[in-house]
Amino acid sequence: MEVIINGRAHELAKATSVGDAVRLVTTSASGVAAAVNGEVVRKARWDTTPVSDGDLVEVITAVQGG
Amino acid sequence: MDDPFVIAGEAMGSRLIMGTGGAPSLDVLDRALAASGTELTTVAMRRVDPAASGSVLDVLAARGIRVLPNTAGCFTAADAVRTARLAREAMETDWVKLEVIADERTLLPDPVELLDAADLLVADGFTVLPYTNDDPVLARRLEQAGCAAVMPLGAPIGSGLGIRNPHNIELIVEAAGVPVVLDAGIGTASDAAIAMELGCDGVLLATSVTRAHDPELMAEAMRAAVIAGRLAFLAGRVPRRRYATASSPFAD
Numbered sequence: 001m002e003v004i005i006n007g008r009a010h011e012l013a014k015a016t017s018v019g020d021a022v023r024l025v026t027t028s029a030s031g032v033a034a035a036v037n038g039e040v041v042r043k044a045r046w047d048t049t050p051v052s053d054g055d056l057v058e059v060i061t062a063v064q065g066g
Numbered sequence: 067m068d069d070p071f072v073i074a075g076e077a078m079g080s081r082l083i084m085g086t087g088g089a090p091s092l093d094v095l096d097r098a099l100a101a102s103g104t105e106l107t108t109v110a111m112r113r114v115d116p117a118a119s120g121s122v123l124d125v126l127a128a129r130g131i132r133v134l135p136n137t138a139g140c141f142t143a144a145d146a147v148r149t150a151r152l153a154r155e156a157m158e159t160d161w162v163k164l165e166v167i168a169d170e171r172t173l174l175p176d177p178v179e180l181l182d183a184a185d186l187l188v189a190d191g192f193t194v195l196p197y198t199n200d201d202p203v204l205a206r207r208l209e210q211a212g213c214a215a216v217m218p219l220g221a222p223i224g225s226g227l228g229i230r231n232p233h234n235i236e237l238i239v240e241a242a243g244v245p246v247v248l249d250a251g252i253g254t255a256s257d258a259a260i261a262m263e264l265g266c267d268g269v270l271l272a273t274s275v276t277r278a279h280d281p282e283l284m285a286e287a288m289r290a291a292v293i294a295g296r297l298a299f300l301a302g303r304v305p306r307r308r309y310a311t312a313s314s315p316f317a318d
Binding site: 006007025026029030032033034035038040042043044058059060061063064065066 | 083086087088095108109110111112113114115116118121122123133134135136138150151153154155156157165183195272306
């Protein structure tokens with residue numbers, strides 16, 4: 001299945017979790033948040049929440065700003 | 067003098083809130099933050115960059131500076147709420163500097179979306195610090211919506227034009243029951259001092275320090291200016307007079 005992570009398409013296995021998707025783009029979970037299709041997924045639920053074909057996953061962190 | 071700066075029940079020793087945007091490197095930022103004496107510092111939320119080396123969060127953690135995530139780059143209330151929720155999850159704070167801008171040329175707040183977002187975020191349990199226009203009526207509406215402070219601009223973000231409408235800032239200060247933080251437009255130390263002399267409770271600035279020729283030195287200047295302006299406000303200035311008032315006794 002295809003999942004879009006931070007704007008880039010990734011071909012993933014069926015049983016992929018939000019946690020697996022996050023770990024494709026960052027090694028650190030500290031200071032990081034994830035949303036699937038616009039809804040925040042709490043860190044405690046990353047590994048039990050599956051992603052589905054066509055999902056839009058955003059993985060964000062803090063950068064210099066403001 | 068014991069004069070703490072209190073937002074939402076949290077006391078801070080410095081009335082200067084620094085933004086981290088615009089610094090040429092994390093090392094320069096680190097030294098500027100230390101020189102500024104700030105205890106609260108804004109960050110923006112963006113997609114993780116797998117190639118990034120070092121994080122602004124490490125700099126803040128090492129200095130023990132509290133993080134204030136912002137919603138910079140959001141144009142609608144829905145965008146801002148989504149970003150604030152991500153920030154809360156990532157930063158483990160319910161404080162948010164709410165920014166909802168109208169367009170990229172002016173970066174001015176969109177008052178309709180801003181108030182809408184403030185309502186939604188307060189209802190969701192956030193401590194909302196909105197970046198707002200220098201409009202006393204909008205500031206009042208934001209306070210009524212439950213915002214923990216109001217942060218009117220002195221001039222557009224990054225413009226360094228100073229405080230274009232000091233009269234409106236005074237009106238906002240007079241009416242506010244929550245802290246007023248002058249946010250955006252500061253160009254140099256005198257602008258920060260004027261904000262405090264007008265009765266603002268704090269100043270939020272980034273560009274004027276991070277893009278100064280010597281950011282560390284300018285941070286020190288801003289720290290001193292905010293303190294000087296606050297002391298002058300508390301001391302009470304003399305009235306302006308049209309003609310001279312002798313300060314020495316006249317000769318007999």
